[in-house]
Each structure stands twice: as structure tokens, then as C-alpha cells.
Amino acid sequence: MDATQIDFYSRLAHAIAVQFGSNCEVVIHDLEMTDPGRSIVAIENGHVTGRTVGAGPSHVVLEAVKAGRLHKLDDRLAYLTKTDDGRILRSSTVFIRDEDGTPIGILSINYDITLISAAADTLSALTGIGPNDDPTGDPEPIVKNVADLLDDLIEQSVALVGKPAALMNKEERVRAISYLNDTGAFLITKSGPKVCKYFGISKYTLYSYLDEAKSSDES
Template sequence: MRHTLDFLKQLAHGLAIQFGSSCEIAIHDLKTKDLEKSIVYIENGHVSNRQTGDGPSGIVLETLQSDPSTIHDKLSYLTKTEDGRILKSSTFYIRDNDGSISYIFSLNYDITAFTAASTAIQSLIATKDNLPDLTGDSPRQITHNVNELLDLLIEQAVAKVGKPVAMMNKDDKVAVVQYLDHAGAFLITKSGDKVSSYLGISKFTLYSYMGK
């Protein structure tokens, strides 16, 4: 495993040199005992304002929550930083001999300037019968630590239900808990306490909602 990590670091450094300062490469260690510090190496961390020792992304939690045999590399999708920059990202899953996933090799390229230029060009060349479609799925937001990630997952769960907590009934709260469970939120230390408090339910009720 040490040789694998050394090679990944070598590859990350080479890609960062090849593609320049807009290209961030982060390596997450999925075998670590301290999930809150899953990033073991990063190049050009200024792109997402992260550094070695920062916490997992949503994809890391999803990976830990899923059957490794069902997981495949995710190529060329959009993410965004907390300050709104758009990144073109790819995620590679590095496996042990037994098929389990030991590392995530993540590449994020800042395309904000290209996106702005493309939008400007499209608006100039578009006709009323051929307007550019700038809609689509919202990019995933990159987080720096597990607290930010948990807050983001809670926000997404509430948005999916479509009601503020004060207006939620039992079924709505069950939906929130199950969304968070599926996303791997409860892998985060003390997440159960925060979610219970946020929803105004007991820990016992929280666990019962997870099992529904």
C-alpha cells in the first residue's frame, strides 16, 4: 500500500506540473482511522482552498457506504467551490487486490474563466430559435471538513423534502434521515447528535427512522 500511495503522489505531482496551477489533485485515504483527515496529499490546493489533513468530500462518504463492486470511476462532471468557481472534475477509485477501495484520486480543473467566455460567445451567436441551454444539474460543492460536509448534506436533504423543519411531519423527517443515511452522513462522528437536534427528535427516534 505504501508503494501505491507513493505512485499516486508522483502521478499527482506530474499532472499538476503538466496542466498548471488551475489543476488540483487530491488523494483521499479510505483506510484511515481518522476520517476527518482523509486528504493525505494535495497539489494546487488553492483551487478549492483545501490542504493535507482536511476532511472528506461527499463522494468519499458515498464510497464508504456503498458496495465496492458497484462503484465505477466518475469522469468529467462539474463541482463548485464555496466561492462559486466551477470545476471540471474526475474521480478515480484505487483498489486493493481484494477489490476494496483504498484511495480516491480526485482531479479538479478550474474552468470558471472558460465557462464565462463560453456563455458570452453563446449569447452572441445564438438566435431566437437556437438559444443556449445553460440549465442542468447543479455542480457538487466541495467542502473542507466534516462539519461543512454534514451541514451541506442536511441542507440538501431539507431541500429535497421541500419544507422547513418547522413544517415537517413524521414522514418528512423520515425522508430526511434516510437521505442522510444513504449519503453516508452518519459515518461522521457525532452526526447523529446534530441531526437529532436539528430535527427535534430523540436519538432513539433517529435510529428507528433509519430502519424504516
């Protein structure tokens, strides 16, 4: 994004944060940054997730950078996320687009509903009624840096396969590597060596698995 766009969305983020108070974090990501690990160009109430300007991206940011012009990206509204200290947030992600419709930035809102959720649970326990479990599943984690994000993506790839890396066969490793590629894990600096070490493979084997996963996707 250019300086004028960053200025406008920074002021918009400030206005939203002032409107809804200190529990409302508003983040502006620049998807055109050369280093996706430093995508945050403006943030209000960063204490909610512990992030600052220049901090690392979320899963949504990596997916957006990975997708580029190849896929249509939709805004995501009112979904649950969680911080590394266990607080629950109600989040919305809106893509900022250029004249061609290509995502160039993200406006993200994260509202801390931990106390509200606790109050709802207390009322439910006292009255015997309350909302059903969240149908969307577990909240997505919000990480503070790219190292934590890569670790989380690796854990998700292992969970997808359903067995430890040491017990995976070739087909299962390809599936895990394909998931990491699809989620943008290899956009993270020095991710390749870490993935190779985790799965016990060489860099040449990694490239081979990536080619195999790409061929499978195309077919």
C-alpha cells in the same frame, strides 16, 4: 492504502498537476483512514478548493466509505463541481482498488474552468450562439471541512422532502434521515447530536428512524 501506494499516487498527482498547470488540482483520498474526516493524504494545487493534506472529504468520499464492499462503485468522469466561493470546476473521480476490487482510495482531478466558462458566455452573448445549459444539473459543492459537509447534506435531505424540518411529519423525517444515512452523513464525528437538534428529535428517536429506514430498504 500503504506507504508505497500513497507514494506512487502522490507522485502521479504531482505529474498531472505539472502537466496541466496551476488551475488543475489533484487529490488523493485514503478510504482506509480510521477518520474519514481526514481522508486527504496528498494534494497538488490545493489553492483551487482551499484544501490541504488532512482536510475533510467530499460527497464522493463519504459515499465510498459508506458503500464499502456492499455496492459496486463506478468512476465518475468530467462532471461539474463548485467551490464555496462560486468557481466552477470540471472534475473526475477514479477509484483506487485492491486485489479484490474493493475501493481503498480515490484519485480526484478538479480543473478550474471559471474563466473558460466566462469567455464562452461572452462569446455566446456576442454571436447569439453557444452551448446549451448543462444537462447534468447544478454543480456539486466541494466543501473544506466535515462540518460544512454535514450542513450541506442536511440541506439536501430537507430539499428532498420539500418542506422545513419543523413542518415534517414522521414519515417525512424518516425519509430525510434515510437520505442522510445513505449518503454517509453519520460517519461524520458528532453528526448524530447535530441531526437530532436540527430535526427536533431525541437520539432514541433517531435510532428508531434509522431502523425503520433500514427495514424499508430491505423490504
